[in-house]
Every structure is written in C-alpha cells, then in structure tokens.
Amino acid sequence: MRILAKDIITGMGSGEVELKGWVHRVRELGGVSFVMLRDRSGIAQVVVEGKADLSLESVVTAVGVVADNDKAPGGAELRASRIDVIARAEPDLPFPVNGDVSKIGLDVILDNRPLSLRNPKIRSIFSVQSTIIDAFGSFLRGRGFTEMKTSKLIGSGTEGGTGLFEVAYFDAKVYLAQSPQFYKQTMVASGMERVFEVAPAYRAEKHDTPRHLNEYVSMDLEMAFIDSERDLIALEKELLASIFEAVSSRNADDLAAWGATAPDPESVARSPIVAHDDAVAIAAAELERAGSSSKKAYEISPEVERLICAWSAREHGSELAFINEFPRRHRPFYTFPLNATHTMSFDAIFRGLEITTGGRRHNEYRALLDVLPKFGLKAEDLTDYLNVFKYGCPPHGGFAIGCERLTQKILGLANVKEASLFPRDRKRVRP
C-alpha cells in the first residue's frame, strides 16, 4: 500500500508501508545510506543498510516501517528493508536538480525545463499557479460568472494590427488572438452577462524584458450592467483578496520556500485608486523625494509603476494600487470615455508591476461608429463585432489579470519567465 512522503510523521503505526518517488539525494554514513525520496507531496527520509547504489533522479519503491527521528522531515523516517528501482536515471545530470535554485542561471533553468521542474522549489511555482487559476474561477462562479472557451484564431487584431503572429490556416491567413476581447463582449451582450476565460494570449512584440512573454495565460472577465470602471476595481479587490487567501492557506510551504507572503485581505481592501494624471504627479513627487534631479515622470512607465507602489505601501499600507482615468490616446477604441480627454479605464499595479488592464467599454452602436475613424478603423472590417452592439448591448466592462505576472509577484520571482512552464520569447521556442 503506497503512502505519500508527507504522511511519514511522528507516531505513525508500525505496519509495513511503501513509498514511491524520485531519489533526491543520497548520503552514506556509518554503514547506512540516507536516501531523500521525493514525491508529489514532499520529501521523506529513507534509511537503508549498506551502500544504496542509486543514481540521483531514479524512480524507486522503498518498502519498510516508519520510525520516529526528530532529525528527519516530519519527525519520522522510513526504515527500508529494500529499495527497488522502477526507472533508473542516467548518471550524467547536466546540472544538480537538488541544488540551490539561486545558483542556477535562468537560461540553464529554461533550457533544461524537463529537469529543472524536478527541483521542488522551482516546481512549487506551478503549484501556486494552479491555486491562482482555481481561485480565480471559483470566486467568479460564486458571483454568477460562466466560464467560456473562445477561438484563438482570429481574422484581425483587437488592439490594432501590430503585434500579431500569423498562422497559415488552410488557404487563409489568420492571427493568434491577443485577447478574447471581442468574444467576451459578445457573450455579455448575448445575455450571459458575466463571463470569464483562462487561456493563452499572444503578443508578437520584440522586447525581451523580465516582464514580458510572447505567449501568456490571460485570466479574463467581462460583466454587464456596470456604471464605471470603479465597479470593476471593487470586484478586482475582492477577487485578488480571495486569490491571496487561497494561496496563503493552500500553498504555505511553497510561499515559505520562496520567503514570500501574499497580501492580507485588509490591505487589499484599502488599496488606493489614483487618477492617471495624479499618479504621474505622485511619481514626480516621489522622484523628488528620492533626491532624483534629472528625471521627470510624464506617463505611466515601469519606473512610475514602481514609484506608485512604493507610495501606496507607505501612505496606504498596501502593495496594490489602482490607476484609473487614463487619457483617451492611451487606450483602445472600445474604451468608454469619461469626458473629452479621459476614459473609464484602469490598471492594477501590484508590487511595482502592472498585472491588470481593464475598463468600461463602449456599448452604443452609434458611438462606436463615431469613434472608429478616429482610430483609423473601418466599420466594414468589424461587421461581426459591430453586430454585437447594433442589436442592444448593456453598459459593461471587464479586465484581465496576467497569470504569470501575478504568480511572479506573489513569489517575488525576478523574471516573469520563471512563472511560465514553457516560456516563449523572441529566441526561445523550446522545449
């Protein structure tokens, strides 16, 4: 009967049990071998007489009885009568899987993904990510949202024609979707009212930075009958608090491995909402405060995002801040105007990084027809989209959370690529 590593604890019964897992580490001492055995639940110590002839990463079955040992993980160890090899690992590991992650370079980690994912600390990133995805969906289902799955092959971009990957689709040319924007609006207008999707999104942008991926997991939602982006911000505060709470309770060991904590719900609730123009002024004041003489803040840049978060932490005790009312020229054509110059839009910034863009959308057919030419767009190229509004669409809006960025910032990872299982960037298309 197989038990898991985490079940080997002080005061267990004395019957024979079986562990199955990977040889994480082997140490020989005084005629006995100490084998650290890794499975999906954690690592257990297995003690066996004599020299254990096991290559690291081999998959084995260990059979024996559990005995207390306060030096072992869980306060107990398996005293094995035998260890059988199920699948032997070749001994030429290209880097030490059981080593210190901080000493392995990012390229080595990503080039050797099948092996680096065996490192428990690296793998823990994706346990946290699994919780994030689950908590996102669970929270929204509880609020009457329906999960949808939309096509990633589209005829044209929603954010303009640049930054699209082209796909040879039989005799047609199509593109990989940058977002499910049109589709989630379609579903809102269908009467579904509240929808969400967790799916890949694509940006054919050439920059290679610690905050960009060319393929990422977008956690999107859209909802009907809102008044302004403030309704969305209120929802996102509750949603993020719920995600943080799920990670804190289900992934305590993973957080500890990274020396990380997720924000508490109270701090999320008091996150400030700052209008774009005020945010720029706050950033300028922060620069001045820091004694910087040469720099000025004109618009929301990565540096300004960091400055706003520093200000929010100091003044509001929150690592999260919302910037709203972006100028119209900074937002796509479908963004609902606040006035002649600004929009009902927002970004969420968490620990210095933008994790969300969202806003209320145009919902009136004639207003959309008016606005298209100002963005160089033609109604005849957007017939399917415009039909959503031609036949009655309620006031609505939505936002998306970048799954890898949220994972990165919860755990304090230096690069967003660490939070993508098989990241794609300009040069990386494997493994």
Add this chain to the structure above:
Amino acid sequence: MRILAKDIITGMGSGEVELKGWVHRVRELGGVSFVMLRDRSGIAQVVVEGKADLSLESVVTAVGVVADNDKAPGGAELRASRIDVIARAEPDLPFPVNGDVSKIGLDVILDNRPLSLRNPKIRSIFSVQSTIIDAFGSFLRGRGFTEMKTSKLIGSGTEGGTGLFEVAYFDAKVYLAQSPQFYKQTMVASGMERVFEVAPAYRAEKHDTPRHLNEYVSMDLEMAFIDSERDLIALEKELLASIFEAVSSRNADDLAAWGATAPDPESVARSPIVAHDDAVAIAAAELERAGSSSKKAYEISPEVERLICAWSAREHGSELAFINEFPRRHRPFYTFPLNATHTMSFDAIFRGLEITTGGRRHNEYRALLDVLPKFGLKAEDLTDYLNVFKYGCPPHGGFAIGCERLTQKILGLANVKEASLFPRDRKRVRP
C-alpha cells in the same frame, strides 16, 4: 435595486423592484403590453399599460411591483410603472432570435454567432459546457491533480508531422500544438505526478464532418504510477460520473430545453471494457443481427463506434463503452505495449462517438530509443522529450476528453460545431 428574472416568483413582497435585460418578445393585448424580459437567469413577464414601443433585443430597465399570475413564468409577473431603454436595438434582426432553434440552419446560427447566442436554448449549450469544465477540474483537484498551462507553440508535432498549422514566429517556424502530450509527461516526471490542463488543441485536417473541429478544447490529464490503461479507465468512469452528476444538478433547465438527460452514475460504473479485436467482432455481429449483408467491420470506424454503443446499451445498460488494447500500428510511438502486437491503450465511446483517447505511455528511456526508428523518428529530433525519460520517469499514462464532443453528446446536438462558441473549420474563420 436590481433583481433577476428567476427571482420573480409567486408570493413575493410588494415593494418596488427593478429588472434589467433584453426584450425577448412583445405581445399587445387589450390595451396592455406583455414584454418577455431576458437576463442571465431566465425570462420574466413584464406588463405595462399601453403600447410598448420597444424593438426586440433592446436592453431595458423595467421598474414596478411583482404580482402573482399563474400564466407567467415563475407564477408571477412584474407590473411595470415604466420601462426605460438603455440600449436600443436596430429593428432589422437578420433572423428571429426568439425563434425555434430547430428551424434555423446551422450556417445561419454560426455566421451570426453574436446574435444566435442570444437565443436561450443555444446559449444554454455553453452553460452546460461551463459546468463540464468546472466539474472536470474539481474532480481532479480532489484527487491530488495540479492544473497546468503549457505552450501551444511547439517545434514539431507529437502525433507525427502531418496535420499541423504553421505559425510565423519571428524568424522561426513553429506549429500549433495538437495536444499537451509531451508537456504533461514532463510534469508527471517532474514529480508533480498528476496534472491536468483544459486548453485549445489544433488539428489541420481537411475533413469537414459533424464530429470534427480544427480547433477544439482538450481536457487532458496524466498521472504517474499506474499499472495499465485499466487504471485510467477506472478513473475516467468516476470522472465522467462526476461530470454527469454536476450537469444534472446544476443544468436541469438546460437539459430540459434540449430534451436531454445525462447518464446516471450506476450506468457509467457498469460500462463495459472491450478489447479492440473483440469490439470489431461484436460490431460485425451487430451488423449481421441488423440484417446487413454487404458490410463488414474491420477496424474501429465511426459506424463501429455507433454499433458498440448500441450493443453496450442493450447488453450492459450503459451509453458508454471502453475499447482497449488497440493494435500497435494504430497508436503513436509513445504508447506502452501490451505484447508484440497490441498496446495498453483505450478509447471511450459515448452515445456512439469517441470522446476520449488515452493509454499508458513508454516510460523507459531505452525502450523509447528502440521504438523511435520503427515510427520513422530520430532521437536527435526529440532531445527535450527524451530527457524526460533519460533521468527517471515512473510508469504513467493519461487521456484527453474532447470538451465539445462531450457537450454535444450530453445534449444530443447533431453537429459538434454547435458546441463550440466560435468554431473553426476548413472554411470558417469568423466570427
């Protein structure tokens, strides 16, 4: 204070309430108008004095008090003091949104997706699909599975080089993934042991049939430490029973709209497992029984799938059947052999349609090296994949359920495209 259509029921209080939704239907009778108002929860009857000047599909707010009326849905109606138009629909609807679905052709439904999704019966397909996706993940999380999100841009196919869509990725050529096969095996070998993913999958196949999509939602799982495909079949029986139960309890109205029922757990549990060669013989006997003289069954074709399900329903009282032990030549290189001629593989067939393919996989490095040349593959083209096995991989296997096919068969839809929000086939790349 907004309430939902479903909340307008017999014996409600007498205070003023507000409904928001879409004008589904208007009927004038004896100086009053009856407006059927549709929202995410259902349809309510709103009665207003005089002629309601409302175009169908307009979005409105109706304010009034609830009164019992046993002829109205829910046994009550809203007696409205006023109906305000939020967003007026143009009056030239290309087809009647509130009409009988069976009288609207499939091409009209799909060409006009933004409008056809407003039909409650059509939209209900995707409420069911949302439950399926949720129940799939919930069941697996309860069994220790972790949700993963893997790249859909890959260097080569897992099922051979045919049937791949090519993507222009900066200076490289990559392909849309046919499945997360390699990645889920990587995660199993990493020590995660049990993983699942719900994500798009692509097949560049030219056939246009009621059972094929070029882009579909694949519900994949993979698990370590199995003995044979029988462990997977046992898991799939429990998983499907759990999905059927969730749909039956949460989507009773949607099932009723389609005149459908989901199988009960007991019938799923007694689904037969038939070896491939026996299944072919059973199909031949079924043909003979039906008095067909001209046809013979040699391998598992769509017709044989229907025959096996008819046999399973009659002999085992189950609409589900499993066929296992497929010949080696019918399965990909990574399939674990049962013997010299057959494999530890299986299909699940539900109501006459294959919804799952799965099996145990090769987990030994040297066995994989041996088998590659027989499939015309070279080890040097599969370095990343082979490293998964070179360094210790437990016995494992998995399967995938086609989300649209399962949705189709639960509801009894004639064509799988009806179960895809924005289906892609050889000719269809919009909306």
